[in-house]
Amino acid sequence: xxxxxxxxxxxxxxxxxxxxxxxxxxxxxxxxxxxxxxxxxxxxxxxxxxxxxxxxxxxxxxxxxxxxxxxxxxxxxxxxxxxxxxxxxxxxxxxxxxxxxxxxxxxxxxxxxxxxxxxxxxxxxxxxxxxxxxxxxxxxxxxxxxxxxxxxxxxxxxxxxxxxxxxxxxxxxxxxxxxxxxxxxxxxxxxxxxxxxxxxxxxxxxxxxxxxxxxxxxxxxxxxxxxxxxxxxxxxxxxxxxxxxxxxxxxxxxxxxxxxxxxxxxxxxxxxxxxxxxxxxxxxxxxxxxxxxxxxxxxxxxxxxxxxxxxxxxxxxxxxxxxxxxxxxxxxxxxxxxxxxxxxxxxxxxxxxxxxxxxxxxxxxxxxxxxxxxxxxxxxxxxxxxxxxxxxxxxxxxxxxxxxxxxxxxxxxxxxxxxxxxxxxxxxxxxxxxxxxxxxxxxxxxxxxxxxxxxxxxxxxxxxxxx
Numbered sequence: 001x002x003x004x005x006x007x008x009x010x011x012x013x014x015x016x017x018x019x020x021x022x023x024x025x026x027x028x029x030x031x032x033x034x035x036x037x038x039x040x041x042x043x044x045x046x047x048x049x050x051x052x053x054x055x056x057x058x059x060x061x062x063x064x065x066x067x068x069x070x071x072x073x074x075x076x077x078x079x080x081x082x083x084x085x086x087x088x089x090x091x092x093x094x095x096x097x098x099x100x101x102x103x104x105x106x107x108x109x110x111x112x113x114x115x116x117x118x119x120x121x122x123x124x125x126x127x128x129x130x131x132x133x134x135x136x137x138x139x140x141x142x143x144x145x146x147x148x149x150x151x152x153x154x155x156x157x158x159x160x161x162x163x164x165x166x167x168x169x170x171x172x173x174x175x176x177x178x179x180x181x182x183x184x185x186x187x188x189x190x191x192x193x194x195x196x197x198x199x200x201x202x203x204x205x206x207x208x209x210x211x212x213x214x215x216x217x218x219x220x221x222x223x224x225x226x227x228x229x230x231x232x233x234x235x236x237x238x239x240x241x242x243x244x245x246x247x248x249x250x251x252x253x254x255x256x257x258x259x260x261x262x263x264x265x266x267x268x269x270x271x272x273x274x275x276x277x278x279x280x281x282x283x284x285x286x287x288x289x290x291x292x293x294x295x296x297x298x299x300x301x302x303x304x305x306x307x308x309x310x311x312x313x314x315x316x317x318x319x320x321x322x323x324x325x326x327x328x329x330x331x332x333x334x335x336x337x338x339x340x341x342x343x344x345x346x347x348x349x350x351x352x353x354x355x356x357x358x359x360x361x362x363x364x365x366x367x368x369x370x371x372x373x374x375x376x377x378x379x380x381x382x383x384x385x386x387x388x389x390x391x392x393x394x395x396x397x398x399x400x401x402x403x404x405x406x407x408x409x410x411x412x413x414x415x416x417x418x419x420x421x422x423x424x425x426x427x428x429x430x431x432x433x434x435x436x437x438x439x440x441x442x443x444x445x446x447x448x449x450x451x452x453x454x455x456x457x458x459x460x461x462x463x464x465x466x467x
Contacts, residue, residue: 032134034141035095041148041449042092049076049085049447061239063252067166070239070251071159071443077240078158084151091144099137102126109307120317122307129299129323131292139289146282152275152448156436158238159443163432165235170254171425172228175418179221182414186214189406192397206403213407217414257431266439267360273440274356280349287342294334298325356438363434370427377420385413 031039050056058076059069075081104125111118190210196202232247239248271277300323307317325331392409395401435441442448 032095032099032137032141035092035099035137038092038095038141038144042089044449045085045447046089061248063249065249065251066253067163067251067255068444070162070166070235070248072445074158074162074239075155075443075446078154078238079240081151081154081158081240084147084154088144088147088151091140091147095137095140095144098140099133101128101133105305107305107307117311119310120307121310122305122317122319124303124305124319127302127304129296129301132296132299132301135289135293135296139286139293142282142286142289146279146286148449149275149279149282152440152442153279155446155448156275156440156442158240159446160432160436161238162235163436164429165231165238166251167254167425167428167432169228169231169235170251171421172224172231173250174421176221176224178414178417178421179217179224182410183214183217183221185410186210186217189393189410190214192393193403196397201399202403209403209407213410257428257435266364266434267357269441270356270360270439271353274438275440276352277349277356280345280352283345284342284349287338287345291335291338291342294331294338297331297334300325360434360438363430363438367427367430367434370423370430374420374423374427377416377423381416382413382420385409385416389413 046053048056056076059065059073061069061073102125104123107122107124109118109120109122110116190207193202193206193210197204197207228250232250236245236247241248302323303319303321305319307319309317389406389409389412392401392406396403396406
């Protein structure tokens with residue numbers, strides 16, 4: 001074969017292999033059921049959370065905005081949720097990577113003495129051992145499931161942070177309002193003390209006592225107003241607003257949470273829906289997949305290829321290789337490590353189940369205790385304290401009661417009113433913690449996968465109502 005013919009043959013062989021490589025580059029693998037399900041879930045969430053890869057239009061927050069609008073704004077805008085979402089999205093793509101064959105290799109081999117005597121382009125493919133790709137895909141699927149529940153947990157935590165700041169801000173305004181009412185009452189008492197002092201029915205000491213009480217209440221109001229800013233910063237952070245962005249409006253209306261579930265049913269819902277438990281369960285599944293992958297390390301890997309001799313066609317050199325998994329102690333150690341990891345994950349799941357039960361029992365007790373205290377304050381203590389203050393005031397004006405008793409009656413009424421506001425605030429925060437952090441019942445517009453119709457959590461009836 002002359003040199004020009006050899007060069008042409010070499011060029012054609014190289015071009016043919018390059019075309020073959022490009023054709024192989026356009027190939028697609030076969031999706032597994034877990035991969036298809038993960039991609040379907042991701043597409044479903046993306047249509048709500050990041051349609052066309054962009055943040056959807058956020059609700060316009062005004063003073064009269066409902067709690068649901070604050071929650072929707074936060075769930076779409078909070079960067080912690082976005083980070084968890086893209087972690088999950090990346091893990092879904094990793095399933096495709098793990099179940100795919102390695103890229104083929106384009107090879108060249110030449111023999112050169114005084115001149116180029118042999119040129120052999122070729123194509124080589126590495127083939128993992130039997131079951132290894134499936135095991136790797138199962139591991140990536142389990143890891144993706146764990147990432148999803150981390151995303152769902154981030155959504156629920158953000159919703160809880162919004163509710164916590166929302167209720168604290170609202171009840172702060174209630175405390176300020178009650179203190180201002182009390183300040184007006186004390187001003188009336190001071191005028192009464194001055195009037196009695198002018199006619200010699202009391203000493204100037206009563207006037208000073210009234211002024212002292214007013215000074216204490218005024219300072220208390222200043223402290224409460226000063227605490228508004230930290231709470232506003234908490235709400236702003238929960239909404240995902242940065243330092244340079246304007247503060248959100250303070251809520252002008254309150255939405256109370258109505259709890260219509262008995263304790264046992266709510267606990268069943270928590271075990272069925274809690275992303276904390278589901279994340280731990282995914283870790284157990286991931287550990288099981290790691291055991292499967294470690295077990296496949298006994299199987300050898302293969303490589304196969306073909307080289308074509310350019311200068312003496314049609315002469316071909318087939319090539320093949322096989323790994324030799326001879327280090328049995330290494331394989332045994334890999335399997336043992338994976339088994340230990342699974343047992344550790346199972347123990348963490350059991351520990352989380354116990355912790356969830358303990359947290360639930362403590363929160364439900366707090367809820368019942370606060371509900372009893374609220375009933376006592378609203379139905380008995382506050383009405384009786386109000387009546388006692390009126391009696392003390394009438395008795396002071398008629399000279400039958402001294403100013404100390406009058407001030408004590410005023411203090412008791414103020415204390416009971418503030419306790420009632422504090423109890424309502426704690427009750428709402430506990431209900432938010434029960435529904436979101438423990439039971440895993442997401443807000444209505446949360447960008448998460450909805451439970452199936454036969455899931456126990458579909459019977460949950462934690463809701464918000466305006467008052």
